[in-house]
Each structure stands twice: as C-alpha cells, then as structure tokens.
Amino acid sequence: MSETASRTSPKGDEAIDRHLAREYEAGWVTDIESDTLPPGLDEDVVRFISAKKNEPEWMTEWRLEAYRHWLTMDHPNWAHVHYPKIDFNSISYFSAPRSQADGPKSLDEVDPELLRTYEKLGIPLHEQQMLAGVAVDAVFDSVSVATTFKSKLAEAGVIFCSISEALQEHPELVRQYIGSVVPYRDNYFAALNSAVFSDGSFVYIPKGVRCPMELSTYFRINAQNTGQFERTIIIAEEGSHVSYLEGCTAPQRDENQLHAAVVELVAHKDAKIKYSTVQNWYPGDSEGKGGIYNFVTKRGLCAGERSHISWTQVETGSAITWKYPSVILRGDDSVGEFYSVALARGRQQADTGTKMIHLGKNTKSTIISKGISAVKAENSYRGLVRIAPTADGARNFTQCDSLLIGDQCGAHTFPYIESRNPNATVEHEATTSKVSDDQLFLCRQRGLDPEKAVSMIVNGFCKEVFRELPMEFAVEAGKLLEISLEGAVG
Amino acid sequence: MLKIRNLHVAAEGEAILKGLDLEVAAGEVHAIMGPNGSGKSTLAAVMAGREGYEITEGSIEFLGEDLAGLEPEERAWRGLFLAFQYPVEIPGVTNLEFLRASVDAHRAYRGEEATSAVDFMKLARATSKQLRFDTDFLKRGVNEGFSGGEKKRNELLQMLLLQPKLALLDETDSGLDIDALQIVADGVNTLRSPERAIVMITHYQRLLDHIVPDKVHVLSGGRIVRSGGKELALELERKGYGWLEEAAA
C-alpha cells in the first residue's frame, strides 16, 4: 500500500513501543490496567467502559441514554437474512487485548483454508500470524513509516487518531459531532454501539485542506483490537478533501461473532469525503461456523452547499452482512454516491444497499450496485431514494445489477422510491444475468481454467465499481474476488 | 494430426452425429460443408470439449492423444482452436486483457514466462492492424456491442495471437462483407504451414476461392457422405445437397 497512514495510537509513539512489547500490555487501554468484564450488559457495564477510558462525564451520560433507549427497542427482523437470535448477555463488552496465553499458539492451530488464502494474497508470515490471532512478538517494520505520515498530517493540521484519544485531546469536537448523523435512536444496533462502543477512528480535516495522503485503518498492527463495536467519525470542513480507506483484503478472524459498527461523516460546504471499504471478515468454515455477523450503520451528511460524499465498498466476507451506507443531501447542489460490490457465496447472506435522502435543491445522487451470488448464497439489495418537497431539481440514478453463478443461489432487489417533489428525476435500472455456459466455454476454449474464467467474468461485471477504488485497493479487490470465488464453479 | 473414427454424438438423448470419420494431416486445409442442422457445429463443439454432448461411440485423436479425457482448456493448450459461429459477449472484460490472459495461459502451459504489458500491447496492435481491425476494439469489452462482422474478425484476432496447430473455423465467413472476407482469408492463409492444419466449416464456395482447400467434405445426417477435392464445392454450388442426401439414404 503506497501513501497511507494509520490511525495514530494513544500517546503516539509510546503506543508503538508498547506494541513492540505487547506481552505485558497492549492496545488502547492507556492508563488503567486492563482486564476483562464477565459477559452481560447493564448500566454498570456501560459506566465501567466509560470509566476505563477516562471519558468526560457527558460521554458517560450519552452512553447511558443510548443504553436505556436500546432497552426499549426490539431486535429487528429482516426478511432476507436468517440467523439465530443473539443473546446479548452472553457477550463480554470489555475485554483486555489477548495475551500470549489466549488464541492459537501457532499457525498449526489455524483453519488451513484461511492460511491458504493468506498465501495466495501474498501476506508475509508474521502478518499472517497477526491476522489469524496468533500472539507474536511484533516485528513492526512500519514504525518509521508511521511517524513520517504522522508528521506530514500534523503539518497539514489534520487530526487522525482513535476516538479514545480524540475524547482526551479534542473532546469538544467529538461532543459536537458524535450522534449528529447517526443518533442512538436510529436503530437497534446503532443504539447498542452508542452505549458500548469500544474504539474507532476520528478524522478532522480543517478548512481548505486537501488531506496529503489517503488515510487507512488498515495499518496492520495498529488496527487490531478495535473490538466489535467500532465508532468512526470523519469531519471535512469547508473546501477540504479526504479519502479514507477502511478494511483489509485479508480475511480477518475474530472471536467476536457480532460486529456492530457506526460510521458518521460530515461534509461541510464544498468539502469532499471519499470513503472506501474492502471488507473481508471471516465467513466461517465450510459449514459457516465461526463466521462474523456484520451489522453496520454508515451515514454521511452533506451539510453544506456543493458538498460531496462518496461511498465505495467491496464486501466479500462475513457470514451475515447487513449494511446500508447512506447520504443525507442537505446542502443545495450536494452530491451523494454509492458504488458497491457485494459477493455472497457458500452459505453467506448479504443484505445491503443504500439510502439517499434528498433535502436540498439540485441535489444529485448516483447508486451503482453489483451483487454476485454463488453456490447457495442469498444476496439482497435494498435501496431507498427519498426526495423531500424542498428538493427542487433533485436527481437520482440507480443501477442495480445482479450476477448469478450456479442455479441454487438467489438475488433480490428491493428499490424504494419516495418522491414528494414533482421537479425531481429518479431513474432506476436493474438487470440480472448469469455467468453463462457460453461465456465459460469461450474462456476455456481460449485456455483459461474455469476459476480464472469466472473471476475474469465477475471482475468485468464489477468494473464500474472497481474504477472508483484507489488504484492499489482495486487490484487487491480483484484478487480478493478471484480467491473468494474459488470452488464456486466446476 | 486429427483422426476421428466412427464418431457418434448425442445431445439430450438425441443422436446428432452418427458414425463420422475424418482424417486431417498436418499442412492440410479441409472444408466441411453441409445442410443446416446436419451437425457441423456439433462436431466442432465436441472436438473443443463443450459440455452437454455425449460421445456414445468412436473417438477423436489429436496429435496422437485421445481427446476424451481432456478438459476444454487442456485441448486449447495443445493447440486446438475454435473460431465460434456465434461469439458471445463478456461485458466489462476488455478485449486486451482477455487476449493477454489467453496468450499467457498458453505460455504458462509451455513453461514460458507471462508477456509484459508493453510487449503484448505491441503484438496485439500489430495483429489488429494486419486484420485492419481498429485498435479501439482492444479497449472495448469482449465482443460487447460488436457487429456480426466485427465479432468474426475478433475471432481471427484471437486465432492469430494464439497460432494454433489446428484451427476450426465455424462459418467465420458468414456475415463478412466482401473486403472483410478478403482480409480474413489473408489472415487465415498466413497460418497455413506444414505444421498446422485448418478445418473450415462454410456454406459458401466464395470463401474457398480465397482459401483453397486440399479437401472438401459434405456432412449430412450426422455423417460425412462425400469427400473430394476443391471441385466438389463447385459441384455442390450447382447441384445443392439433395442428390447426396438421396444417395446416402
């Protein structure tokens, strides 16, 4: 990965030092000795988390309000995803980072399928160990790179740190923005996240600043242990630009089955935020065991005139994915975009889509969604385009394509259009296609083996979305699809 | 090079080829003609290993090897090429990347290194030029929105890049205008050599004016009912197939 920077750890370089010696201490717990709470959730647990992180009182109060609200909510029931009911009292909401004693002792104890994938992705051995959760003496060859990035960012006035650190260093900024785009009342998992969020990234781009590099969470070691309830806030002040990369193409294992993240973006006047995700959570073994449930709330607010928010995502992992990156187009002439590739294979279930809420005049949104289902997977796209009476001249274009590989998989498309302004234009196109026998035969006749053939056809299908990804990510994403589709044919 | 013996093929329980014999030696060019639905494309598809056809009797031998146990790509690597009667589209995959993947797959089989992007681009451009095929087509999706004639020319482009040992051309002349026919024929003729063989399926004598065959066969009712020299094609042009079908029945 070329010019990318990590989320800086608490207390900067010290944190890196700590990582180097993480046998006795690690992660984001800065001042207090870390320990683990027994499973269960109540107000004391919420208070405990907040206290551990030395948070200001208003933060504790907000978490508690969220928790109380969560208690009044019902667990959602989605038509197209099926999973056993989650017992929230069986989860531990605060766990110290693993020590040498926990987790696999060596790569010999790790699912061989997973290792094979790492090898194919060309991930170096020590990183394989970290991704698989094997405790290692960190060989942190990126320390100097990290420091260079940090000084470059500081020069530009960009804040890029963990939420925990932001709560210590910039509490007023956090207070102003947390919950401003995704209030805790928004949905069941957003409420839960607000009560117990563990950590996440905080990004602030000052007025007129073009962030000098792409910001990435994937800074291998540093991105570990953000826990299952991640919270991310990105603020772009007037006229600023930022491109943020989330995730990692290597399948990540995690003993936490449930992940419920919240991401909030705010773009002020003339600002642009580009948020790219390549998500490859462990989908589970061949029977779906151990797979991650990923329930994410991502939303951007185009607050100012001509602001621009663009979501690009490539989803291949998780046992279950439920995710709707959305944009609220409040500023006049603001632009919202959503480019998505969601691949579901085996027993995976994906229910994804977007919401574009047009409030301002001449606001414009584009949705390009590519769903791929292989083997027995179910892939659903759900998209809402809402045009408020105030949104004169608003325009939306939606294109929703599904590709099926095999006869037993499914694709479902649910477009919802609510237009309450006669001067708005909403266009929707949808296609469903199959990887045809003729296409496969052409490829094979030309010497491509069936797996290469399918991955080439699928990559072609995804082209419009891959084009939106930063170059390096796009290459990795292509490779990732190829690996994910192995065994889907033949 | 190619020895087909008593080939019987069925699809969906229906017999299509019923005892077909054909031998093609290296260096030769053969033409196969015959009425619609007589099994010409089926023969080509079976040779290339397409699924959905069952060989109920007989065998196909290519370069001394029985093809029955080989996957389509394995046949391709050994030098068997099929130019399709109806080339399919692969949206979003550029012609250039498709061609390169194809060439590299063949090189890998021969134990050669993959081509460099620059070298391959040069080669693809030069070959396109040879076929007077605008290099813009390299950037477009494979056959995506191509006209009928353009698709045929694209098949030829693939063939010239792969330099197969045995080229099967299934009605590559259909849908070509007069100039294009000449260009395609010139392209095919560059492939003629003592080590290679070409089998052309066609309905029209005019192709055979440009690519003069050593032998002409008539496939009818699932069998080769008559073989001869290039003059057989002229005879067919005059008389049609009726007299042969009657003779065969």
Ligand SMILES: Nc1ncnc2c1ncn2[C@@H]1O[C@H](COP(=O)(O)OP(=O)(O)OP(=O)(O)O)[C@@H](O)[C@H]1O
């Ligand atoms: N997969 C298949 N399933 C069922 N029937 C098939 C299949 N493929 C071919 N056939 C039938 O076999 C017969 C021969 O078809 P084929 O395409 O080989 O003819 P052809 O000689 O190439 O004809 P044309 O000159 O029109 O191209 C036809 O009746 C066709 O409908």
Ligand SMILES: [Mg+2]
């Ligand atoms: Mg035919």
